[in-house]
Amino acid sequence: MAKLQKSIDKRNALIKATIELVNNNGFHATPMSKIAKMANVSPATIYLYFENKQDLVNQTYLEVKTKYTSFVFETYEENASIKIGFERIWKRIAEFTMNECEYSFFLNQCNNTPIIDESSRKEGIKHLQPLLDLWERGRKEGLIKPFADHILYAFSINPLSFLLIAQKQEEFRLTKTRIEEAFQSAWDSIKQ
Amino acid sequence: MAKLQKSIDKRNALIKATIELVNNNGFHATPMSKIAKMANVSPATIYLYFENKQDLVNQTYLEVKTKYTSFVFETYEENASIKIGFERIWKRIAEFTMNECEYSFFLNQCNNTPIIDESSRKEGIKHLQPLLDLWERGRKEGLIKPFADHILYAFSINPLSFLLIAQKQEEFRLTKTRIEEAFQSAWDSIKQ
Amino acid sequence: MAKLQKSIDKRNALIKATIELVNNNGFHATPMSKIAKMANVSPATIYLYFENKQDLVNQTYLEVKTKYTSFVFETYEENASIKIGFERIWKRIAEFTMNECEYSFFLNQCNNTPIIDESSRKEGIKHLQPLLDLWERGRKEGLIKPFADHILYAFSINPLSFLLIAQKQEEFRLTKTRIEEAFQSAWDSIKQ
Amino acid sequence: MAKLQKSIDKRNALIKATIELVNNNGFHATPMSKIAKMANVSPATIYLYFENKQDLVNQTYLEVKTKYTSFVFETYEENASIKIGFERIWKRIAEFTMNECEYSFFLNQCNNTPIIDESSRKEGIKHLQPLLDLWERGRKEGLIKPFADHILYAFSINPLSFLLIAQKQEEFRLTKTRIEEAFQSAWDSIKQ
DNA sequence: CATGAATGAGGATTCATTCAT
DNA sequence: TATGAATGAATCCTCATTCAT
Numbered sequence: 033m034a035k036l037q038k039s040i041d042k043r044n045a046l047i048k049a050t051i052e053l054v055n056n057n058g059f060h061a062t063p064m065s066k067i068a069k070m071a072n073v074s075p076a077t078i079y080l081y082f083e084n085k086q087d088l089v090n091q092t093y094l095e096v097k098t099k100y101t102s103f104v105f106e107t108y109e110e111n112a113s114i115k116i117g118f119e120r121i122w123k124r125i126a127e128f129t130m131n132e133c134e135y136s137f138f139l140n141q142c143n144n145t146p147i148i149d150e151s152s153r154k155e156g157i158k159h160l161q162p163l164l165d166l167w168e169r170g171r172k173e174g175l176i177k178p179f180a181d182h183i184l185y186a187f188s189i190n191p192l193s194f195l196l197i198a199q200k201q202e203e204f205r206l207t208k209t210r211i212e213e214a215f216q217s218a219w220d221s222i223k224q
Numbered sequence: 225m226a227k228l229q230k231s232i233d234k235r236n237a238l239i240k241a242t243i244e245l246v247n248n249n250g251f252h253a254t255p256m257s258k259i260a261k262m263a264n265v266s267p268a269t270i271y272l273y274f275e276n277k278q279d280l281v282n283q284t285y286l287e288v289k290t291k292y293t294s295f296v297f298e299t300y301e302e303n304a305s306i307k308i309g310f311e312r313i314w315k316r317i318a319e320f321t322m323n324e325c326e327y328s329f330f331l332n333q334c335n336n337t338p339i340i341d342e343s344s345r346k347e348g349i350k351h352l353q354p355l356l357d358l359w360e361r362g363r364k365e366g367l368i369k370p371f372a373d374h375i376l377y378a379f380s381i382n383p384l385s386f387l388l389i390a391q392k393q394e395e396f397r398l399t400k401t402r403i404e405e406a407f408q409s410a411w412d413s414i415k416q
Numbered sequence: 417m418a419k420l421q422k423s424i425d426k427r428n429a430l431i432k433a434t435i436e437l438v439n440n441n442g443f444h445a446t447p448m449s450k451i452a453k454m455a456n457v458s459p460a461t462i463y464l465y466f467e468n469k470q471d472l473v474n475q476t477y478l479e480v481k482t483k484y485t486s487f488v489f490e491t492y493e494e495n496a497s498i499k500i501g502f503e504r505i506w507k508r509i510a511e512f513t514m515n516e517c518e519y520s521f522f523l524n525q526c527n528n529t530p531i532i533d534e535s536s537r538k539e540g541i542k543h544l545q546p547l548l549d550l551w552e553r554g555r556k557e558g559l560i561k562p563f564a565d566h567i568l569y570a571f572s573i574n575p576l577s578f579l580l581i582a583q584k585q586e587e588f589r590l591t592k593t594r595i596e597e598a599f600q601s602a603w604d605s606i607k608q
Numbered sequence: 609m610a611k612l613q614k615s616i617d618k619r620n621a622l623i624k625a626t627i628e629l630v631n632n633n634g635f636h637a638t639p640m641s642k643i644a645k646m647a648n649v650s651p652a653t654i655y656l657y658f659e660n661k662q663d664l665v666n667q668t669y670l671e672v673k674t675k676y677t678s679f680v681f682e683t684y685e686e687n688a689s690i691k692i693g694f695e696r697i698w699k700r701i702a703e704f705t706m707n708e709c710e711y712s713f714f715l716n717q718c719n720n721t722p723i724i725d726e727s728s729r730k731e732g733i734k735h736l737q738p739l740l741d742l743w744e745r746g747r748k749e750g751l752i753k754p755f756a757d758h759i760l761y762a763f764s765i766n767p768l769s770f771l772l773i774a775q776k777q778e779e780f781r782l783t784k785t786r787i788e789e790a791f792q793s794a795w796d797s798i799k800q
Numbered sequence: 801c802a803t804g805a806a807t808g809a810g811g812a813t814t815c816a817t818t819c820a821t
Numbered sequence: 822t823a824t825g826a827a828t829g830a831a832t833c834c835t836c837a838t839t840c841a842t
Binding site: 147183190214 | 247248249250251252253332333335336337338345348369371372374375376377378379382383384385386387389390393395396402405406408409410412413414415
């Protein structure tokens with residue numbers, strides 16, 4: 033329906049604007065009015081789609097996280113070997129992190145800052161369940177270190193966030209070669 | 225001098241209050257008035273010590289970063305072997321990260337957020353120069369992977385930040401054993 | 417349109433309040449909040465119509481100056497004799513000065529004080545162009561002293577401002593007779 | 609006495625600073641702290657010499673007015689003819705107005721603005737008593753128009769203030785010749 | 801659904817003034 | 822007498838949110 037579509041478009045525009053503005057200015061220093069302006073909408077209209085500013089950010093966070101997760105596992109097949117399976121997931125995460133900087137940067141900011149409601153963030157790393165399952169299998173097979181998921185995540189996945197920020201601050205450029213190197217470090221850090 | 229000491233005390237109280245409040249509420253949502261109240265001074269007094277809110281946060285950041293760096297290298301001796309040297313530095317960082325959560329959390333927030341002036345953050349990871357030197361030596365000796373500093377940092381040091389946050393959100397407890405495990409992952413990720 | 421009219425009314429109320437308060441208290445000592453209260457709007461509303469306090473005063477100044485000029489030349493006809501022409505303009509200025517004390521006093525305060533932006537005041541006495549033209553003609557016909565416009569203005573027009581203030585401070589009452597006397601002085605001061 | 613002199617020096621420095629700052633920024637926008645700084649004195653010290661900010665400005669006004677008056681009549685001799693007497697006083701006023709712009713500008717601002725207490729300004733033009741006496745004599749001798757003092761003042765003396773401001777705003781330069789012209793206008797405006 | 805005008809509550813900052821020394 | 826540190830009270834301005842249309 034054209035009408036419904038228009039609504040969805042507006043909601044999307046608002047979320048897009050939120051991401052861009054929060055990325056560049058932080059949550060503070062992004063007034064609702066600016067978000068409205070960038071989305072070509074009246075400030076009052078925001079409140080038809082979201083309860084309030086907090087809700088807007090929370091929903092934006094969840095939306096982006098969902099995009100992230102579904103991209104990451106889109107190509108995943110459960111029956112690959114541990115290393116191959118991990119490599120595929122890792123490369124997808126790396127691809128997302130680098131190609132969708134806006135999304136990744138936003139997620140990162142939310143994860144390191146009290147701008148998101150506890151409840152929205154509470155899930156932690158559960159959204160990566162297939163990866164956690166893979167690790168579990170790997171631990172059983174003696175291929176992955178018998179460490180907690182958080183440790184494995186901290187050393188093999190999270191570093192990509194740091195590289196993203198370093199790149200954004202132009203201290204560093206993440207080339208193809210370097211991604212391969214990064215993967216090697218990631219794998220070494222978790223493999224038995 | 226009693227007067228000078230009083231001034232220093234006040235400045236410290238302000239910085240302490242800033243850290244605590246920004247950690248819990250974020251830079252936005254910590255009004256100067258609350259900082260003043262927590263430091264037991266009038267809001268106007270803040271402006272005797274800092275130019276404005278931005279300056280207060282910038283200076284707080286630099287102060288904390290300095291504490292961090294000097295703690296980390298306090299016990300460092302250059303002529304240890306690569307692995308021992310790295311282990312010592314890493315453990316000091318881990319110790320600081322876990323014991324001085326307030327400081328670490330604050331640093332982390334500043335590093336992942338546009339609340340700090342570019343110029344204040346510009347240094348990147350240069351403050352860890354002795355560690356970078358160690359890596360350089362390690363690469364030459366063929367003990368450390370021949371990767372860029374940022375990659376080594378991302379995989380061996382930065383993960384501690386993630387573990388800190390996970391702990392703060394009570395998803396995870398970082399026990400002695402787990403620190404040992406974490407170190408093992410760190411070392412595996414960078415060793416040749 | 418009712419809505420547009422309401423907007424215009426509000427803007428006018430704000431300008432009126434500004435004039436009255438600045439006249440009585442000076443630019444300092446007239447907080448925006450008082451202006452808002454007198455105009456029956458919220459302080460925040462002022463900022464829908466004016467960029468900031470400076471802009472409010474600048475615009476008020478320009479508005480009042482426009483009222484002044486158009487009143488002064490409303491009845492003017494170019495082809496009268498020099499003396500008649502001058503008398504008509506002078507009398508209109510006198511009328512405005514005395515009947516619209518609020519406006520005149522405000523203009524006077526702006527002209528003698530650094531509360532107005534240079535740019536807003538820059539025009540000087542150019543707004544009285546028809547009078548300047550008349551003087552030019554008068555000089556050519558040998559009826560007016562061959563002096564600079566500023567001198568003619570200083571001695572024939574500006575004195576009314578002083579009389580206004582003297583009256584406001586109740587040192588002096590400007591009666592019909594005295595206006596005639598004043599005109600005589602004005603004319604004598606510029607006539608050849 | 610050296611001590612007394614030092615006190616007087618400080619008071620003078622404060623008054624000088626007040627004049628300069630109020631001239632350039634207006635009464636608002638000249639904080640006590642700036643006055644103190646310009647006078648090389650602590651803010652607290654001001655309150656040893658003046659009750660408060662209002663008192664400081666009032667006293668500055670009176671001081672400057674006194675300087676003005678005594679300069680104007682310094683060379684005056686009562687027994688000159690009306691025209692000569694007037695010319696002498698007028699020229700002294702012109703000299704003061706042009707040479708001591710800072711003082712004149714300050715006086716002018718106080719006279720056209722509600723920054724001075726009514727009581728301090730109440731005297732009006734009484735400080736020019738010898739001139740008023742001269743006019744009275746002139747009226748009796750039929751040489752001066754039989755008009756109120758305020759009118760004579762408005763047209764013959766006050767115009768100099770306008771010329772001062774025009775000059776300050778660089779619309780106009782007051783040369784020797786122009787001063788002669790101005791005098792002619794002044795005299796014509798009051799002479800019978 | 802959509803809006804733009806309106807606003808109350810609050811925030812950063814300034815400043816005249818005081819006070820302990 | 823002189824001061825610099827300290828502050829409470831104000832001031833300008835912003836912004837999330839609402840409401841009449």
